Amino acid sequence: MAAIALTVGLGAPAVATVPPDVPEENVYLDLERSMTECISALPKPGCGREPVDSGDRGGWQQLLVFGVLMTAMAGIGVRVAFSVRSRSRTASQN
Secondary structure, eight states: OHHHHHHHHHTSOOOOOOOOSSOOOOOSSOTTSOHHHHSSSSOOTTOSOOOOSTTSTTSHHHHHHHHHHHHHHHHHHHHHHHHHHHHHHHHHHO
């Protein structure tokens, strides 16, 4: 049964589509720079665009999330430091 379904599926004609004539705007890279300079694991400064919307890379929402994460990490660090200090005081008294 699977062989029949496979041969029927392979017999379907391929349909080619023509790309639209309207060029799409590239909103992620600054096209005035060379593409080889901007596409890498470590892109150079000046590649990309300024944040326009609040959710864009580097916008205020992304910076707010970074601030919340750093505050949480500092809180965890303080909690661990107090726990270690309390444990060392208890161990030195015994």
